[in-house]
Amino acid sequence: MIAFWGNIKKEVLLLIRDKAGLGFLFAMPIVLVLLMTMLQDKTVKKLQVEKMDIAVVNLDHDIVGNAIVKGLSQMSIFNVHQTYEGDSIDLDLAHKLVANGAFQLGILIPSKTSRKTKRIISNEMRKQLPSPGTQVLNDSLLKNVNVEVFFDPIIKGSLRAATRSAISQLIANVRTIIVFKSYTSALEKITGKANTDDFPLQKFTITEAAYTDSMAEPIPTSTQHNVPAWTVFAIFFMVIPLATQIISERNEGSIMRLKLSPTSFVNPFLSRIIVYSLLAVMQATTLLLIGVFLLPLLGMDIFDIHGKYISFIVFTLFIGMAASSFGIAVGSIAKTHHQASIFGSISIVLLAAIGGLWVPTYMMPESMLYMAKLSPLNWALDGYYDIVLKSKGIFQLGLPIIKLVLFFAFSLGLAVIFGKRKII
Amino acid sequence: MILAVRDLSKTYKSTSTKALDKVSINIGNSEILGLLGPNGAGKSTLINIIAGLLSADEGELYWEGDILKNHNLLKRKLGLVPQDIALYPKLTAFENLDFLGTQYQIPMPLRHQRISEALKALDLYKERNQLINHFSGGMKRRINLIAGLLHQPELLIMDEPTVGIDVHSKQAIQEFLLKLNGEGMSMLYTSHMMEEAEKICHQVAIIDHGVILQSDSPKNLIINTSGAKNLEDVFVKLTGKGLRN
Numbered sequence: 253m254i255a256f257w258g259n260i261k262k263e264v265l266l267l268i269r270d271k272a273g274l275g276f277l278f279a280m281p282i283v284l285v286l287l288m289t290m291l292q293d294k295t296v297k298k299l300q301v302e303k304m305d306i307a308v309v310n311l312d313h314d315i316v317g318n319a320i321v322k323g324l325s326q327m328s329i330f331n332v333h334q335t336y337e338g339d340s341i342d343l344d345l346a347h348k349l350v351a352n353g354a355f356q357l358g359i360l361i362p363s364k365t366s367r368k369t370k371r372i373i374s375n376e377m378r379k380q381l382p383s384p385g386t387q388v389l390n391d392s393l394l395k396n397v398n399v400e401v402f403f404d405p406i407i408k409g410s411l412r413a414a415t416r417s418a419i420s421q422l423i424a425n426v427r428t429i430i431v432f433k434s435y436t437s438a439l440e441k442i443t444g445k446a447n448t449d450d451f452p453l454q455k456f457t458i459t460e461a462a463y464t465d466s467m468a469e470p471i472p473t474s475t476q477h478n479v480p481a482w483t484v485f486a487i488f489f490m491v492i493p494l495a496t497q498i499i500s501e502r503n504e505g506s507i508m509r510l511k512l513s514p515t516s517f518v519n520p521f522l523s524r525i526i527v528y529s530l531l532a533v534m535q536a537t538t539l540l541l542i543g544v545f546l547l548p549l550l551g552m553d554i555f556d557i558h559g560k561y562i563s564f565i566v567f568t569l570f571i572g573m574a575a576s577s578f579g580i581a582v583g584s585i586a587k588t589h590h591q592a593s594i595f596g597s598i599s600i601v602l603l604a605a606i607g608g609l610w611v612p613t614y615m616m617p618e619s620m621l622y623m624a625k626l627s628p629l630n631w632a633l634d635g636y637y638d639i640v641l642k643s644k645g646i647f648q649l650g651l652p653i654i655k656l657v658l659f660f661a662f663s664l665g666l667a668v669i670f671g672k673r674k675i676i
Numbered sequence: 677m678i679l680a681v682r683d684l685s686k687t688y689k690s691t692s693t694k695a696l697d698k699v700s701i702n703i704g705n706s707e708i709l710g711l712l713g714p715n716g717a718g719k720s721t722l723i724n725i726i727a728g729l730l731s732a733d734e735g736e737l738y739w740e741g742d743i744l745k746n747h748n749l750l751k752r753k754l755g756l757v758p759q760d761i762a763l764y765p766k767l768t769a770f771e772n773l774d775f776l777g778t779q780y781q782i783p784m785p786l787r788h789q790r791i792s793e794a795l796k797a798l799d800l801y802k803e804r805n806q807l808i809n810h811f812s813g814g815m816k817r818r819i820n821l822i823a824g825l826l827h828q829p830e831l832l833i834m835d836e837p838t839v840g841i842d843v844h845s846k847q848a849i850q851e852f853l854l855k856l857n858g859e860g861m862s863m864l865y866t867s868h869m870m871e872e873a874e875k876i877c878h879q880v881a882i883i884d885h886g887v888i889l890q891s892d893s894p895k896n897l898i899i900n901t902s903g904a905k906n907l908e909d910v911f912v913k914l915t916g917k918g919l920r921n
Contacts, residue, residue, distance in 0.1 A: 258778025505762030
């Protein structure tokens with residue numbers, strides 16, 4: 253154990269003495285997270301189903317108008333506004349707000365809409381249940397009920413259709429209630445029996461269920477993508493300082509001293525993996541804090557991992573193990589610092605690009621998705637997605653963990669084979 | 677006899693160069709053997725085989741009379757001071773030595789005691805907390821030497837430990853080595869400096885083209901070589917005047 257702790261202490265000292273390298277491993281992902289999250293925030297939000305801001309001018313203030321306002325407010329896709337900056341919205345203001353893009357949609361419920369609706373229904377009833385002293389009006393004398401809907405022209409056709417359909421449904425519902433009440437009232441007069449029941453609208457429901465297969469992953473927000481993506485990128489970037497240090501150790505002859513000592517050949521590997529995996533946890537924690545505290549201050553979504561902090565940290569340790577073993581392999585194979593820097597940086601950037609770190613995989617063509625699955629950085633990102641998007645715990649991250657452990661073993665195998673050859 | 681090398685041969689496959697050809701040497705208990713030879717003579721190959729860093733094609737090593745079958749058994753008994761400064765430039769002198777001490781499982785109090793004693797003996801105690809990359813060449817050589825003997829090996833192998841350093845550092849190292857030898861440590865020592873070898877070695881083996889040309893005490897070598905006034909004359913007579921790369 254003396255030799256093991258000696259190696260751990262040495263690795264920590266070498267790491268903290270390389271202030272520039274260490275600073276880079278923290279500063280680079282912080283800058284990238286802030287920059288990329290801000291850059292992608294608007295674009296990603298437009299791709300996602302958002303709430304639409306609508307201005308409602310309710311001049312009716314009666315059963316139909318109120319039912320439409322209430323119904324729209326209860327729908328998950330609308331944010332209903334009847335006031336703007338403290339002023340109630342009239343028709344002119346609503347037109348202006350939609351025209352300048354402050355709202356995507358406006359609705360005018362004209363005055364007397366309820367009265368007109370009731371008159372039409374009453375007239376129909378009189379036709380069917382004539383009674384002495386009541387007069388049936390000609391249809392041409394009754395005014396039409398019209399709700400006006402006006403759109404920002406950039407709104408997609410499907411959204412317009414959905415809105416029209418929603419309003420029609422709300423009008424139909426309120427009409428049904430009025431018809432029901434009118435007939436109930438007429439029947440009371442005929443039968444002399446009071447009925448206080450409302451029409452059971454709630455009996456007519458539509459149930460909704462999402463069916464997904466493995467290819468249909470939830471789409472992350474800009475924050476949900478960028479924080480884990482650049483965390484993975486930063487962790488794997490440790491390959492460069494790690495490989496460089498191994499080459500220095502070999503070129504300066506220190507590794508020869510270790511070979512001559514009675515300590516196990518595993519010790520230097522193990523201590524590096526432990527120290528650099530802990531470094532990975534520190535990097536991930538820093539970026540997690542940025543996502544939780546700083547991004548919301550900048551107007552972006554908070555990075556929420558649903559309290560899965562232990563899973564986040566344990567999974568990061570697996571990523572750290574994979575990244576550090578890759579760094580050790582690069583350091584063992586490369587002959588010079590130059591080779592290690594070039595190979596290390598290019599391989600990480602390429603693996604990040606095909607792994608969906610730069611551009612999320614849901615934006616990639618089908619053919620690239622298969623390429624993405626070959627990148628260890630993608631396996632790491634998938635694991636983080638599982639925590640962030642699906643609230644999975646560490647025991648449910650089997651596949652990404654198995655892939656990372658296999659990559660770790662493969663890299664370490666390469667490091668041992670090449671490392672032993674290059675002692676002298 | 678602490679170490680005996682018998683008929684050791686080694687050919688590098690990549691260059692087909694025969695680096696050693698049936699080399700045999702003996703190192704007695706508490707003896708300093710100087711291995712002298714021009715560049716490319718086979719000194720480093722021989723040292724690396726004895727240290728266990730290279731394997732020989734033929735020949736045997738004997739440790740205290742027994743044939744050596746497992747080199748791992750020698751790791752605590754051998755110390756190596758390589759020609760290159762094999763230290764971590766971004767660690768201090770103390771941190772370097774402390775780390776290397778841990779690799780020999782030396783408990784902390786004893787390790788720190790040995791480090792302090794060695795640093796004081798080589799006049800580096802005050803600089804113990806300075807980074808190695810701030811040290812002069814002579815200071816680095818002294819730390820490099822201490823790093824090889826913290827575990828108190830029975831045989832210390834040194835590959836040109838005083839090359840490229842100032843007179844003061846050289847003298848300090850020589851005195852330190854003689855003190856250790858006086859305490860019973862055996863040494864195998866390679867050098868280009870004949871005067872130094874003459875001064876500190878009990879036995880000298882002159883090697884060239886992978887073959888031991890002569891082996892005896894410096895005094896006997898000088899006496900037995902006609903016209904030789906010192907070890908340098910013996911060396912030139914045996915290895916020739918041709919330049920080596």
